[in-house]
Amino acid sequence: MRPLLSAAAAAAVLLLLLPLAAGQRLRGFSYQLDCGAASSSTDSRGLRWDPDGPYVSAGSARPLSVQGLLDPALASLRAFPYRTNAKFCYALPVDPNRRYLLRPTFFYGPTSTAPPVFDLIVDGTFWTAVDTADDVLAGSASHYEAVFPARGRNLTFCLGVNPDYTKSGPFINALQVIQLHDSVYNATDFTGSAMGLIARTKFGSTGDVERYPDDSFDRYWQPFPDRKHAVSSTHNVTSADFWNLPPPDVFNTALVAEQNSPLVLQWPPISLQNGSYYVSLYFADTLANSSRTLDVNINDYQFYEGTVTSAGLSVFATQWILSGLTRVILTSKSVLPPLINAGEVFGIFPIGRLTITRDGACYGEYEEKPPKHTR
Known part of the structure; x- marks a missing residue:
């Protein structure tokens, strides 16, 4: 099925490089x-x-x-x-x-x-x-x-x-x-929806899960090892330049295709129910002061076509239709091969009526369940 986006998500795939200050502690009502x-x-x-x-x-x-x-x-x-x-x-x-x-x-x-x-x-x-x-x-x-x-x-x-x-x-x-932070995932219409995490991945990483203090909100970035395509770099990508405030270290590992070959990933690594998904991909050229142009397709439909620099790039879609196993295919539009650093996928589901709490335990039937979205 061809990916479709709602009118509320008129910009199906957007690039945002906004200067924002990321907090270094879990603040507020946390x-x-x-x-x-x-x-x-x-x-x-x-x-x-x-x-x-x-x-x-x-x-x-x-x-x-x-x-x-x-x-x-x-x-x-x-x-x-x-x-x-x-x-x-x-x-x-x-x-x-x-x-x-x-x-x-x-x-x-x-x-x-x-x-x-x-x-x-x-x-x-x-x-x-x-x-x-x-x-x-x-x-x-x-x-x-x-x-x-x-x-x-x-x-x-x-x-x-x-x-x-x-x-x-x-x-x-x-x-x-x-x-x-107010900027994080703010393209989703939370007046009637919530997001359940499917996968959050640091491509090319063979280390531990990336989390706090590297991620200010203690999000878990799971490693995705692939020794054939894994490349490391040490660019000083600034987290505050990205609206979702990813930890800078997720840009220091990548999967890079072999020369003159596409990079094909089955990701996320589970079969998905037919529905709308939030998809965000992160890129940074592994070579200093360099750039490359690539084409990204998800299940044979174009997700992004453009240039990636060593300063980093975030590309997202708020309501991308997925079903079953997902293939992400990256091909080169320039001399340098395509690459990818990180990605997130959430299932979008509607929110319902409020729960009434009584002494910490509420009894009675709960409402009809929408399709399950798991961790």
Whole structure:
């Protein structure tokens, strides 16, 4: 299906190089909650994690006896009881004029049975179902991420019991609610929509996940190793020059095609439901004071054609139609081969009615669910 954009997104693909100042700390109404913890702690990156008790009145704290945890926020969880169609809600004071990145983390620990499966609901809107079974087998935590607008002075984040999944109550280890800069993702119409993260990738990287303090909002940029095409550089690209404020280091690795060949990527690496997606790609020439012209196609439809310089470039579409497996094809329009440094893909879904919080636990059926958009 040919990509189509709404009238609200009249500029299907835009270039923005706006001078903006990125904050160096998580500011405003931002929360780092260590669920089930008895006291505050500071992680290796200097971020303070606080107990979740002041924001929820349901559930019980449970320590996890797991050796060698690199993330101290995984050492405890809050478990909620199994009550058919119940919602257990966190109520968090927010600025009603801002948008927020939400990232709950789930780590059930070693288990001989399947972990609970349950729903996430934000301000009355179904976000996604949480199923950590594959990550449990791999011994890793599960992260989900979305961007929601604040719709009042309190944001409610709820875990919903769904009897269609399992017969056990939900749980959570950590919850981040981070206030974003006004420029970040501001091309999306958040009056009626939210965005669920599909992939955020640092192409050519073989290192760890890029996150805070490199990213001011603690967004996770996952490595995408490809030794055949990976190239490193050390250009001083300035994050403040880009409206989405990506960390400068994402421009210091890239995938570069072989001479006279296209660069073909299956990305994101999962099959997508048919729907509208926010797609943002980042480029910077790996050669100092250099430029190259390239053509970018996504599933055989042109996404961008133009010039990339060592100063960096961001190209995005707010409502690009995708379905199934996605191929990104980059071809050269100049002597130098095409390249790509980073990318983000979000699913766009409508927001619904507000949740009414009652003593941290809300009961009753929740509204019909839109198609699932996962981490």
